[in-house]
Amino acid sequence: xxRVIALVDMDCFYVQVEQRxxxxxxxxxxxxxxxxxxxxxxxxAVGYEARAHGVTRNMRGDEAKExxxxxxxxxxxxxxxKADLTRYRNACVEVIEVLCKFSKSVERASVxxxxxxxxxxxxKRIERLENQQISIDMLPNTHIVDWNINExxxxxxxxTGQTEPESAQDKRVAELxxxxxxxxxxxxxxxxxxGLIAEEMRAAVFQETGFRCSAGVAHNKVLAKLACGLHKPxxxxxxxxxxxxxxxxxxxxxxxxxxxxxxxxxxxxxxGMQYMxxxxxxxxxxxxxxxxxxxxxxxxxxxxxxxxxPVRPRQLTKSVGCGKNFPGKTxxxxxxxxxxxxxxxxxxxxxxxxxxxxxxxxxxxxxxxSVRMVGTxxxxxxxxxxxxxxxxxxxxxxxxxxxxxxxxxxxxxxxxSPPILTLxxxxxxxxxxxxxxxxxxxxxSSIGSFFTSRASSSSELDLPGPSQSIESRVAEKSGHGKxxxxxxxxxxxxxxxxxxxxxxxxxxxxxxxxxSDNCMKGTGSVHSGDAANGGDCSEITSGSTSNVRRHGFFAxxxxxxxxxxxxxPMSSSVSQQEDxxxxxxxxxxxxxxxxxxxxxxxxxxxxxxxxxxxxxxSSDKQNNTGSTSxxxxxxxxxxxxxxxxxxxxxxxxxxxVECDKCGNMVSVxxxxxxxxxxxAMDIQAQMNSQPPVHxxxxxxSVANVGKKLGASGKAGQNSKKKxxxxxxSTLHSFFKRKxxxxx
DNA sequence: ACGGTTATAACT
DNA sequence: TAGTTATAA
Numbered sequence: 001x002x003r004v005i006a007l008v009d010m011d012c013f014y015v016q017v018e019q020r021x022x023x024x025x026x027x028x029x030x031x032x033x034x035x036x037x038x039x040x041x042x043x044x045a046v047g048y049e050a051r052a053h054g055v056t057r058n059m060r061g062d063e064a065k066e067x068x069x070x071x072x073x074x075x076x077x078x079x080x081x082k083a084d085l086t087r088y089r090n091a092c093v094e095v096i097e098v099l100c101k102f103s104k105s106v107e108r109a110s111v112x113x114x115x116x117x118x119x120x121x122x123x124k125r126i127e128r129l130e131n132q133q134i135s136i137d138m139l140p141n142t143h144i145v146d147w148n149i150n151e152x153x154x155x156x157x158x159x160t161g162q163t164e165p166e167s168a169q170d171k172r173v174a175e176l177x178x179x180x181x182x183x184x185x186x187x188x189x190x191x192x193x194x195g196l197i198a199e200e201m202r203a204a205v206f207q208e209t210g211f212r213c214s215a216g217v218a219h220n221k222v223l224a225k226l227a228c229g230l231h232k233p234x235x236x237x238x239x240x241x242x243x244x245x246x247x248x249x250x251x252x253x254x255x256x257x258x259x260x261x262x263x264x265x266x267x268x269x270x271x272g273m274q275y276m277x278x279x280x281x282x283x284x285x286x287x288x289x290x291x292x293x294x295x296x297x298x299x300x301x302x303x304x305x306x307x308x309x310p311v312r313p314r315q316l317t318k319s320v321g322c323g324k325n326f327p328g329k330t331x332x333x334x335x336x337x338x339x340x341x342x343x344x345x346x347x348x349x350x351x352x353x354x355x356x357x358x359x360x361x362x363x364x365x366x367x368x369x370s371v372r373m374v375g376t377x378x379x380x381x382x383x384x385x386x387x388x389x390x391x392x393x394x395x396x397x398x399x400x401x402x403x404x405x406x407x408x409x410x411x412x413x414x415x416x417s418p419p420i421l422t423l424x425x426x427x428x429x430x431x432x433x434x435x436x437x438x439x440x441x442x443x444x445s446s447i448g449s450f451f452t453s454r455a456s457s458s459s460e461l462d463l464p465g466p467s468q469s470i471e472s473r474v475a476e477k478s479g480h481g482k483x484x485x486x487x488x489x490x491x492x493x494x495x496x497x498x499x500x501x502x503x504x505x506x507x508x509x510x511x512x513x514x515x516s517d518n519c520m521k522g523t524g525s526v527h528s529g530d531a532a533n534g535g536d537c538s539e540i541t542s543g544s545t546s547n548v549r550r551h552g553f554f555a556x557x558x559x560x561x562x563x564x565x566x567x568x569p570m571s572s573s574v575s576q577q578e579d580x581x582x583x584x585x586x587x588x589x590x591x592x593x594x595x596x597x598x599x600x601x602x603x604x605x606x607x608x609x610x611x612x613x614x615x616x617x618s619s620d621k622q623n624n625t626g627s628t629s630x631x632x633x634x635x636x637x638x639x640x641x642x643x644x645x646x647x648x649x650x651x652x653x654x655x656x657v658e659c660d661k662c663g664n665m666v667s668v669x670x671x672x673x674x675x676x677x678x679x680a681m682d683i684q685a686q687m688n689s690q691p692p693v694h695x696x697x698x699x700x701s702v703a704n705v706g707k708k709l710g711a712s713g714k715a716g717q718n719s720k721k722k723x724x725x726x727x728x729s730t731l732h733s734f735f736k737r738k739x740x741x742x743x
Numbered sequence: 744a745c746g747g748t749t750a751t752a753a754c755t
Numbered sequence: 756t757a758g759t760t761a762t763a764a
Contacts, residue, residue, distance in 0.1 A: 034746065042746060058745055076746095083747065110749070110764070261763050294752095317749065327744045368759090382759060424747085 001187050001241055004118040004194035005311060007216045007224035008099060008201065010092075011233040013112035014045035016211050017091045018074040029053060030072035033061045034083040040065065041075065048233050080344040082324045085111070086352075094209045096315050102201050105313040115221055116201070117311035118194045125193050134192050136176055141202070142195050143172050143231045144179040145243040179240070188240050191217055195238045202236065220307035225257045244305035248276035258302075266291075279303035316360055316430075322348045323370070323424025331374060331419035335407070338416050338423070339669055342369075343396040343655045345425045350392040353427055363390070364427035369399040371406060372422035379418065381406060387427060393657075393668040399425060400669075 010016065014032040019025045029050035033041030040061020053068035061073050076083045092111045099106045105117040183189060198215045205213055215236035216228025226247075227239035239247065253276055254264040267273040271282070271290060279287075280303035287303075288296030301307060322345050332338050349367075357363050370382035383402040389395070409417030655668045659675070666674045 038744065042744085044746070060744090085747065089748095108749095111747095113764090258763070263762085319749065321748060323747065325744085325746060327746095330744090366758095370759095380760075384758065422746095426749085 001219045001306075002119070003219055004122045004190050005218060005221055005224045006116045006118055006194060006198045006201070007109075007221065007228045008095075008114050008116065008198070008205070008213050009215070009228050010095065010112040010211055010213045012045050012047050013091070013211070014076070014088055015047040015074075017088055019047070020210050022074075025072055025074070028072055029055070029068050029070055030074060031055060031061075031064055032074045032076060033064075034076040035078075036061065036073075036075055039063070041073065043073075044076070080347055081341075082322070082344060082348070084348070088112075091209070091211070093315075095205055095211060095213075098205045098208050099201055100315065101204065102197060105311045106315060107311045107313065108315050108317065115224065115311045118197050118217075119190075121197055122190050122193045125197075126190070129193075134180060134189075134196060136173060136180065139176060139192075139195055139199055141199060141235045142176060143235060143237040144175045145227060145230060145237060145239045145247050146175045146179050179238075183240070187219070188242070191219070191238050191240055195236065198236050202234075219305070221309050221311065222257050222302060222307045223305060226251070226255075229255075241305055245277065245280070248280070248303075248305075251276040253278070256302075263291075263295075276303070316362075318430065319426050319428035320349065320352045320356060320364065321368075321424060321426030321428075322352075323422060323426075325422050326420060331421050332423065333416055333419040335414045335416050338403075338407075338420060339396070339400060340655055341423050342399045342425075343392065343668060345423060346392040346396040346399065349395060349425050349427055350390050353390040356430075357390070362430045362432050363387075364430050366427065366429040367395060367398070368426045368428065369403050370422070370424045370426070371403055371420050373406060373418035373420055375418055378421055380422075395425070397669065397672070 015030055018032055019030070027049070028047075029052070030047045031043045031050050032045040033043050035041045038060070040063070043055070043057050043059050043061060043064055046055050046057055046064075050064070050068050050071050053071070055064045055067050055071060059067075064071050064073065076085065077087060078084060088111055092108070096106060096108055096114060099114055099116055103116045103118055103121055107115040109115055179188070180192065183192070194217045198217050202213055202215055205211055212234040214228055214232050214234060216224040216226065216230070216239065217236065218224040218227050218239040219241060223239050223244065227237040230237045230239075253259045253267055253273055256264075256276060258264075259267070267279070271278075273279060279299055282290075282300075282303075284297065284300045286296075287299045290296065291299060298307075324341065324345065326332050326341075332341060353364060364387050366384050367387040368382050368384035370380065372378050372380045381403075383405075385398050385402055387395070406418070407416050409415035657666060657668050658664070659666050661675070
C-alpha cells in the first residue's frame with residue numbers, strides 16, 4: 001500500500017488508430033481484421049459500437065458482418081505477405097511519450113497498455129497541495145470501487161428506478177462523493193490523487209494523440225489492471241484497499257491477471273475455488289503446500305490485495321520479433337517455402353532492427369528462431385544464434401541452418417517434413433551501441449591490426465547502421481584476452497560488405513547492407529569445456545580484403561578448421577547436440593554440391609556443434625524430429641541438392657538478388673557461394689598478376705583453409721578436387737565449375 | 744483456421 | 756549462466 005499504481009489501457013486501440021487515420025470511420029461500428037480471405041479475416045480489435053452488436057474479437061470477419069451488417073472492417077497492413085503491426089507500435093510510442101511526462105517509471109506492458117508508478121508524483125502533490133480538497137469535478141471520469149454499492153455493469157441494484165444513463169452517472173457521483181467524504185486514511189487519499197493524475201494523463205493522451213483510454217488506479221499492478229477493466233471505454237476506476245475484499249467476493253478467479261491460464265484452472269479444479277475471495281480463505285501453509293512456497297506466498301498476499309511486482313521503467317521492448325502462422329493445409333511442407341518465409345520474416349526483422357539502431361541506438365545480440373510443427377499435439381521448438389548482422393539474407397541463412405535439424409524429410413525432393421505451422425524470429429539481448437562502439441578493436445597484434453583496419457575501412461563504404469554495430473561488437477569482444485587474435489583471423493574470412501539490390505518477387509527493391517554471416521561466432525577453443533560456455537563465443541568480425549561479400553566457402557572452412565564455434569548455435573543444450581556429429585572437423589561441403597541454399601552452413605553446423613560438452617539428454621520433450629540423435633552424417637545429409645537443384649532452385653525461388661559484381665540474378669540462398677566465386681576470382685587475378693607472397697599470415701591462412709577443406713572434403717568425388725584447393729589449379733577448377741553450373 | 748507479439752518463470 | 760520451453764497476457 002506504499003505505492004500508487006496506474007494501468008492505462010487504450011480502448012480498442014487498433015480501431016482507434018484506424019479511425020484516426022480515416023475519420024470517416026469515427027462513430028461507426030468497426031473492427032480491425034488481418035487477412036481477408038479466410039472467412040473474412042481474423043478480428044483483432046473491435047470498436048465499442050460494434051461490440052454493442054455482439055461482435056467480438058476471436059470472431060471472423062464474416063461472422064461480424066452477420067452480427068453487424070454495417071460494420072466497417074479495416075485490414076491490418078500487409079507487408080511481405082504477412083501482417084505488419086508497425087502502425088500500431090508507432091501509435092503506442094506516441095502514447096508512451098505522453099505518459100512519460102507524468103512519471104519516470106512507465107512500463108510499456110503491451111502495445112496498448114502501460115503501468116505507471118505514480119507514487120513519487122503523488123507524494124510531490126501532497127506536499128504541495130497539502131490540505132487542498134479534492135473535488136468531484138476534478139475526477140470527471142472516475143469511478144470508485146466502494147464497499148456498499150454493487151459494482152459490475154448495469155445490474156440494477158433495485159434501488160432507484162431512474163433512467164440508465166442518469167442513474168449510472170448519479171451512482172458514480174454518489175459513490176465518489178461518499179468516498180471522498182469518508183476516507184480518512186492516507187492511502188485512500190493518495191489513491192485519490194493518483195486518480196487525479198490519471199485523469200490528467202488520459203486527458204493529455206487524448207489531447208496529444210487523439211486516442212481515448214481507460215485507467216485503473218490501485219496500490220499494485222494486479223489491482224490496477226483489475227480496476228481498469230471495471231469501467232471501460234474512456235473512464236477510470238480507483239480501487240481502494242478497503243474495497244478489495246468486497247470486489248473479490250464476486251470476482252471470478254480467471255478474470256484476474258496471472259489467473260487466466262493454468263494457474264486459475266488449477267485453483268478451480270484442484271482447490272474448488274471460484275472467486276478471488278476463496279484464495280484468502282486458505283492459510284499460507286495450505287497455499288504453499290498446494291502450490292509451492294513461492295506461488296503459495298504470492299497467492300496468500302494477492303488474496304489480501306497485496307502484491308509487490310514493481311513497475312519496471314521501460315518504454316522499449318526487450319525483443320523485436322515477428323512470425324506467421326501457416327495453419328492447416330497452408331503449412332510449409334517444402335524447403336522452398338520455408339526459405340521463402342524465413343527470408344520474408346528476416347526482411348521485417350532487419351527493417352525493424354535498423355530502425356531500432358537508428359531510433360534507439362541499440363542492437364540485438366541474439367536471434368531466436370521458433371517453429372511449431374505438425375504433430376499430435378503440434379510440436380514447438382526454438383533455436384537461437386548470435387546475431388552479428390542485421391542483414392536479412394544473413395539472418396535467413398542462419399535461421400535456416402539452425403532449424404534444418406527439424407526437417408526429417410528425405411533430403412532430396414526439397415520436402416520439409418513435419419510441416420511447419422508457425423515460423424517466427426525474435427531478436428533480443430539488446431545492447432546500447434552508444435558507448436561500446438567508439439573504443440575500436442585495439443588489437444595490438446600485427447595481424448590483428450592489419451585485418452582490423454581493413455575491416456573498418458571497408459565498412460565505411462556501407463550503410464551506417466549495421467556496419468557500425470558490427471564494429472562496435474568487435475571492439476567489445478576484443479576486449480578480453482586471447483580471443484582477440486582469433487577475431488582477427490576470423491575477420492579475414494568473415495564477409496565484407498557489399499550492397500546488393502534485392503528483388504523481392506519482382507515487386508520491391510531493397511538494399512541489403514553488409515553480408516556478415518550470422519551464426520558465425522567462434523569460441524575459438526576446441527575443447528568442449530570452452531565451447532559449452534555458450535555465450536562466450538567470440539564473434540566473427542567483418543573484415544574484407546575485397547569489396548566482395550563472402551561467407552559460405554571460406555567462412556565455413558575457417559569454422560570447421562579452427563573449430564570456431566561456427567554455426568553452432570548458442571551453446572549446448574540438448575537438442576542441438578543431437579544434430580551434431582562430433583567436433584571433429586568433418587568434411588565441409590563445398591561449393592560444388594551444396595550450392596543449393598546456404599545449406600552449406602547447416603552442414604558445418606552439424607559438424608561443429610558438438611564441441612559442446614556432451615551432456616544431457618534431458619527431456620527433449622516429444623521432439624520427434626531431430627531427436628533421433630543419429631549422430632551420423634546420414635541424418636541430415638544436408639541436402640546436398642547438387643548442381644541441378646541449384647539451377648532449378650534459383651529459377652523457382654523468387655528470392656533473388658542482383659549481384660553487383662556480375663549483374664546476374666542469384667538466389668539469395670546462394671549468394672555466399674556466389675560471392676565466394678567473385679572473391680576467389682579476385683584472388684586468382686592477384687596471384688596471376690604478382691608473385692605469391694606467403695609471408696605474414698594472409699596467404700598462409702588461405703592456403704591452410706584450402707587444405708583442411710580438402711582433407712575433410714565431404715564425400716568421395718569432390719573431396720578430391722577440394723584437396724587441392726590451395727593451389728591455383730584448384731581455384732581454377734572451382735571457378736570453372738561454378739561458372740558452368742551457375743551461369 | 745485465435746494471429747502476432749512480448750514478457751517472465753521454470754527447467755536443465 | 757544461459758538456452759529452451761511453458762505460461763500468460
